[in-house]
Amino acid sequence: MNKFFTKNFSITFFIFIPIIFLWHPSWLGLFGIQPYWPLFWLLPWSMINGSINGLIFGFFLGLILDSVSLESNFTQIPGLVLCGFWFGRIRIHVDILVEHFRYGLVCSLGSFLCGSLYFLQILSKNFSDSAFLLFIPSFQNILAEVFLTGLFAPLICSQLLRIFKLSREKHGNKFRKE
Amino acid sequence: MLDIRRISSSRWWHKKKNWIIFGILLFLAFARISKGSIYKDFYYFVSRPFWPGQFQNEIILESIDQEYLIKLNLLKKDNIRLRELLYLQESTNNNAITAAVISRKTGGWWRQIILNKGSKDGVQIGSIVMGPGGLLGRVNNTSLFTSSVKLLTSPESKIGVWVDRIEMSGLLIGSGDDYPNLILYSKDADIKVGDFVSSSPASTLLPPNLPIGIVKSIDKQFKAETTAKILLLAKPQVIDWVQILKVKINE
Numbered sequence: 001m002n003k004f005f006t007k008n009f010s011i012t013f014f015i016f017i018p019i020i021f022l023w024h025p026s027w028l029g030l031f032g033i034q035p036y037w038p039l040f041w042l043l044p045w046s047m048i049n050g051s052i053n054g055l056i057f058g059f060f061l062g063l064i065l066d067s068v069s070l071e072s073n074f075t076q077i078p079g080l081v082l083c084g085f086w087f088g089r090i091r092i093h094v095d096i097l098v099e100h101f102r103y104g105l106v107c108s109l110g111s112f113l114c115g116s117l118y119f120l121q122i123l124s125k126n127f128s129d130s131a132f133l134l135f136i137p138s139f140q141n142i143l144a145e146v147f148l149t150g151l152f153a154p155l156i157c158s159q160l161l162r163i164f165k166l167s168r169e170k171h172g173n174k175f176r177k178e
Numbered sequence: 179m180l181d182i183r184r185i186s187s188s189r190w191w192h193k194k195k196n197w198i199i200f201g202i203l204l205f206l207a208f209a210r211i212s213k214g215s216i217y218k219d220f221y222y223f224v225s226r227p228f229w230p231g232q233f234q235n236e237i238i239l240e241s242i243d244q245e246y247l248i249k250l251n252l253l254k255k256d257n258i259r260l261r262e263l264l265y266l267q268e269s270t271n272n273n274a275i276t277a278a279v280i281s282r283k284t285g286g287w288w289r290q291i292i293l294n295k296g297s298k299d300g301v302q303i304g305s306i307v308m309g310p311g312g313l314l315g316r317v318n319n320t321s322l323f324t325s326s327v328k329l330l331t332s333p334e335s336k337i338g339v340w341v342d343r344i345e346m347s348g349l350l351i352g353s354g355d356d357y358p359n360l361i362l363y364s365k366d367a368d369i370k371v372g373d374f375v376s377s378s379p380a381s382t383l384l385p386p387n388l389p390i391g392i393v394k395s396i397d398k399q400f401k402a403e404t405t406a407k408i409l410l411l412a413k414p415q416v417i418d419w420v421q422i423l424k425v426k427i428n429e
Contacts, residue, residue, distance in 0.1 A: 026415075031285060034286060069288040122354070134361075138287075
């Protein structure tokens with residue numbers, strides 16, 4: 001069992017995403033809002049494994065996170081699927097400094113995409129009873145989430161990418177490099 | 179001649195002592211007729227520095243609290259009896275389960291708490307969750323050992339509420355921030371900042387008269403609605419222990 005987890009670091013970290021999503025450490029938050037944790041895993045994993053794998057695992061992540069959160073009318077799947085597909089098309093850059101900044105930027109944009117899609121679902125659900133205007137101020141959730149995701153992404157994504165690459169190299173799989 | 183002078187000087191009104199006695203009698207008569215009011219007023223000023231202080235005040239307030247508690251219990255009993263007569267929902271229920279908050283998502287879009295009591299402990303979907311201060315939300319999902327509570331601030335939360343001062347029902351909608359919105363379906367609703375909001379007697383989801391919050395601000399009125407932001411009495415961000423009420427709702 002231990003050997004399985006050391007071989008498959010990516011799977012081990014995948015299991016931890018819903019746990020950290022539920023844990024919701026307040027000391028890492030801003031106005032009670034957290035970074036969008038699944039993107040930190042999805043970005044390095046899709047960069048190594050490509051768009052189709054990114055899309056599939058984006059879907060899986062969405063399914064799991066939807067099941068641990070209570071909202072039955074809204075889903076995180078579309079955002080994560082699109083992000084998974086997009087992240088798979090991003091190539092690994094040689095310059096480490098540029099790469100770090102790029103992680104921050106890409107994760108911020110991904111977080112904005114996921115947040116906006118979720119927000120649009122809430123608005124469209126409440127559009128009929130004219131209460132949707134009351135939800136407009138909660139747009140700040142997206143902004144705070146985008147900021148935090150962009151802030152933590154360079155640190156977390158670079159480390160996860162390094163771990164996933166090492167794990168993959170050990171088992172004979174070549175990853176794509178520009 | 180000398181004897182006559184002596185007689186005239188010995189009349190009673192010439193004696194000071196007699197006048198003093200007369201004055202005292204007059205004062206006593208006044209005191210009797212005024213029922214001692216002059217004494218009481220005098221005592222008021224004299225005793226003022228020795229009036230009951232802080233300690234006495236605390237004792238009195240404690241007694242008042244006890245009095246209110248007794249009255250509250252009597253009213254609760256009356257309420258239950260009258261509701262039974264009218265076949266209405268129960269407003270109180272002693273079947274409460276105390277649970278600890280083990281996960282807390284109170285920011286962003288997903289607003290929920292997870293408790294350490296689940297279906298094993300008898301928690302059911304739809305149970306009411308109360309924190310210190312008032313209503314927190316309803317149990318939306320249970321596992322064997324845990325139960326998930328959808329908070330009133332969640333964008334999916336919609337419950338019927340009652341504004342006591344204006345005696346009007348409204349709808350409390352979570353909007354993804356810390357202050358859920360109250361919608362009153364009347365443009366002329368006389369709602370004011372500080373009005374108390376409780377669960378609606380007409381709600382099919384909640385028992386009546388559960389404290390929820392107070393009106394924080396009133397938004398602009400549009401169409402035929404009045405909207406207001408509600409400050410919740412129970413703070414899910416800081417609460418560590420809650421009570422799950424197993425309330426039987428007559429649908």
